[in-house]
Amino acid sequence: MRGWLPSRSTNTKFWPVERWAExxxxxxxxxxxxxxxxxxxxxxxxxxxxxxxxxxxxGLHNVADDLPIRILLPLVERATSLVSVDTGPAHAAAALGxxxxxxxxxxxxxxxxxxxxxxxxxxTRRRD
Numbered sequence: 137m138r139g140w141l142p143s144r145s146t147n148t149k150f151w152p153v154e155r156w157a158e159x160x161x162x163x164x165x166x167x168x169x170x171x172x173x174x175x176x177x178x179x180x181x182x183x184x185x186x187x188x189x190x191x192x193x194x195g196l197h198n199v200a201d202d203l204p205i206r207i208l209l210p211l212v213e214r215a216t217s218l219v220s221v222d223t224g225p226a227h228a229a230a231a232l233g234x235x236x237x238x239x240x241x242x243x244x245x246x247x248x249x250x251x252x253x254x255x256x257x258x259x260t261r262r263r264d
Contacts, residue, residue: 150221151221151239153183153186153187153190154190156187156190156191157187157190157191157192159219160172160187160191160193160196161191161192161193164191164193164194164195169195170195170216171195171197172195172196172197173197173199173211173215174187174188174196174197174198174199174200175199175200175203175208175211175225176200176203177200177203178200178201180200181198181200181201183200184198184200185198199211208225208228209228209232212225212228212229212232212234213229213232213233213234215229215234216234216235217234217235217236217237218234218235218236218237219236219237219239220236220237220238220239221238221239221240222238222239222240223238226238
């Protein structure tokens, strides 16, 4: 199971729909049997639906309409990976040992990177 947290919480954390779709298509090609969950809060359900339509690959599940923290945490703990913008759940996933790719914008990412008990799997990369 792979997790995705696109989030549209602020303009500084938004990543374009087509970019999310590209990454999802690449993952689907590499892992054709993986369940891919698009997570978020209820107001992000429409964003996830748009990403699913744009990606146009099978096996995508939009769970943003029913994802309280008591369900989210066990999901990310079981996930084989998580791709997210800088969100609380990305930090929680890292703390629970889920390999995490967190996208940061215009900040010192090392100061806020997701850290967990398995820090070797959580690295910060900066693209200047």
